[in-house]
Amino acid sequence: MTAAEPAAPADRARRRVAARAWLRRPGRALRGWLRGWWQVAWTGALLLALVVSPASYAARHRPAQARQIVAAAAQTLAWFTLLALLASVVLTHIVIVTAESYGLTRYAIEMVVRVLVLELIPLAAALAVALRYSLPAAAELAGLRRSAGWSSPAMRTPERLRALLLPRLLGSVVAVPLLAAISGVLALAVAYLSLHGLTLWAMTGFTRIVGQIFDPATVLVFSLKTLAFSLVVAVVPLASAVHDAPAASRTRAGLRALSRLFVLLLLVEVAALAAQYA
Amino acid sequence: MPPLPADPAAEAAAETADRGLAVRAAVLLVALALLFLVSLGYLLYARGMFERTQPLVLIATDSEGVRVGMDLTFSGFPIGRVRRILLADDGSVRIHVDVPLAQARWLRESSVFVLARGLVGATSLRAYSGILDDPPLPPGAERQVLQGDATADIPLIVGSARELLAQLAALTRADAALARTLVQTQQFAQRLNEPGGALGAVLGDGAQAQRMAARVESALQRSEVLLARSDALLLRIDAAVARADTRVLGEAGLLAEAQAGVGELRGLLADTRASLARVDALLAQAQAIATDVRGASTDLDLLRAELEASLRRVDQLVGEVNRRWPFARDTELRLP
Numbered sequence: 001m002t003a004a005e006p007a008a009p010a011d012r013a014r015r016r017v018a019a020r021a022w023l024r025r026p027g028r029a030l031r032g033w034l035r036g037w038w039q040v041a042w043t044g045a046l047l048l049a050l051v052v053s054p055a056s057y058a059a060r061h062r063p064a065q066a067r068q069i070v071a072a073a074a075q076t077l078a079w080f081t082l083l084a085l086l087a088s089v090v091l092t093h094i095v096i097v098t099a100e101s102y103g104l105t106r107y108a109i110e111m112v113v114r115v116l117v118l119e120l121i122p123l124a125a126a127l128a129v130a131l132r133y134s135l136p137a138a139a140e141l142a143g144l145r146r147s148a149g150w151s152s153p154a155m156r157t158p159e160r161l162r163a164l165l166l167p168r169l170l171g172s173v174v175a176v177p178l179l180a181a182i183s184g185v186l187a188l189a190v191a192y193l194s195l196h197g198l199t200l201w202a203m204t205g206f207t208r209i210v211g212q213i214f215d216p217a218t219v220l221v222f223s224l225k226t227l228a229f230s231l232v233v234a235v236v237p238l239a240s241a242v243h244d245a246p247a248a249s250r251t252r253a254g255l256r257a258l259s260r261l262f263v264l265l266l267l268v269e270v271a272a273l274a275a276q277y278a
Numbered sequence: 279m280p281p282l283p284a285d286p287a288a289e290a291a292a293e294t295a296d297r298g299l300a301v302r303a304a305v306l307l308v309a310l311a312l313l314f315l316v317s318l319g320y321l322l323y324a325r326g327m328f329e330r331t332q333p334l335v336l337i338a339t340d341s342e343g344v345r346v347g348m349d350l351t352f353s354g355f356p357i358g359r360v361r362r363i364l365l366a367d368d369g370s371v372r373i374h375v376d377v378p379l380a381q382a383r384w385l386r387e388s389s390v391f392v393l394a395r396g397l398v399g400a401t402s403l404r405a406y407s408g409i410l411d412d413p414p415l416p417p418g419a420e421r422q423v424l425q426g427d428a429t430a431d432i433p434l435i436v437g438s439a440r441e442l443l444a445q446l447a448a449l450t451r452a453d454a455a456l457a458r459t460l461v462q463t464q465q466f467a468q469r470l471n472e473p474g475g476a477l478g479a480v481l482g483d484g485a486q487a488q489r490m491a492a493r494v495e496s497a498l499q500r501s502e503v504l505l506a507r508s509d510a511l512l513l514r515i516d517a518a519v520a521r522a523d524t525r526v527l528g529e530a531g532l533l534a535e536a537q538a539g540v541g542e543l544r545g546l547l548a549d550t551r552a553s554l555a556r557v558d559a560l561l562a563q564a565q566a567i568a569t570d571v572r573g574a575s576t577d578l579d580l581l582r583a584e585l586e587a588s589l590r591r592v593d594q595l596v597g598e599v600n601r602r603w604p605f606a607r608d609t610e611l612r613l614p
Contacts, residue, residue, distance in 0.1 A: 066302070066303035067296075067299050074302075174306065177314075178313070181310065181317065207320075207324045210321070210324045212325075212348070214321045214325070215347055219321060
């Protein structure tokens, strides 16, 4: 009994420390979560500042930028265009057959254009660029940083931002609108051919309907949405590569970047839908 | 950063590769810019930015379903586009339509504009030009829009139908007057079929109905007796009438006698008239006599006046004698 008494306060102290650590854990997680988003925003702001700075396009940076632009577009353009074409054919056929069965053929083109061109294709282009180019590019950058042993502040020097991050950002920012534009035009052509066949006589009516769908507000929302998609796809993986600790698991860092990417894409899509239809 | 190449051959190869990359990147950027510009141009063309148009203002009472950019159609072909929709100070809706000059020839002074709403699908704005030889519609013309709305009457119809159904429900309710009437009619029909028959149904009580039936029967028997006696009475009345006929209208009847009496009365009246004529004459004579009597009475007045004067003189003379004669005596002289 007398031997157990001195042990009790130490036990209590240990428990108190454990409880305090348990209580602090959610706070730490919240702080980490907020810091992660702040780093994304900060990196994005830095990169946008560089995008609008003429010095970023000096001759010595151009080869790297050209390389990344070609890499981003060339890696995705062919297969994405093919997939978008197939999806357009299938979806357009489904919509037109359904519309015909209800006697609503005149609304088929409008529906195809709204669903495919305005909503699905930009989102699909952003996801394709993210999966095929920007996430691997960020992983490559993280590997380069690990091998060179650069810390996070060392990555954020203007020279390294210009030489390493900006070309990759430009690659994504060019690739997403390019894929969306090419696939959108193809989807319009598929819709026209599915509905009218190989004739040019229906072009006037088709053009008129397209003109009615793309009113100024829709064009503005569509353009801003595509731009936002491309920025999200470009910035989020790069921010993760710059700020995450080099020793951290590559898979875990990639997953974190991917989840942030999806959340932001979803937010942009919801905001665009709200702006257009609300 | 990528490591720099060490020897000149590699450097030249890298430079060539860089140049190739730059060209490809430039092609991609130019393609993107071209796509953007072509898309923009196509959209502007699709929205009619490159067309020369003339304005047309359509005035409607309701702008529901009308939206900016919608077509004005003629025979199913779009010939104009809604540019803006305004609410005027008088509460009417002014729909500004841009009609391309190439299509303006379909609109004439006599054109009619209709805003049609279907049950399914969008609202449509249609133009009808019956007489294409009419003068063309001038730019900026204002026209009223006729509104053909397939759904406008639905609330009215639904309201009426609801009211009708409510009344029908009230009519067919178990405690409704109609249902009660039908039940009572059914009971009435059942009682008509019961032994009491219509009488029982009318009186409502079987025993009372039987009593009433017995009384009716006895009343019928009595009325038969009464009828038999009435027949006898009628026979007697008939005989009496025959006798009266003989008495009154026969040859020696009352009527013949009355006729003779009337003849006598007529002779009597003639005699009376003659007598009256004689009386008239007598009266005339009496009137003449009366006139003579009136003249005689005038003479009598004179005579009386003279007599009175003589008497006064006698009176004066007697008074004179009395004054002179000492014996008192009554001197008053009385006239008859």
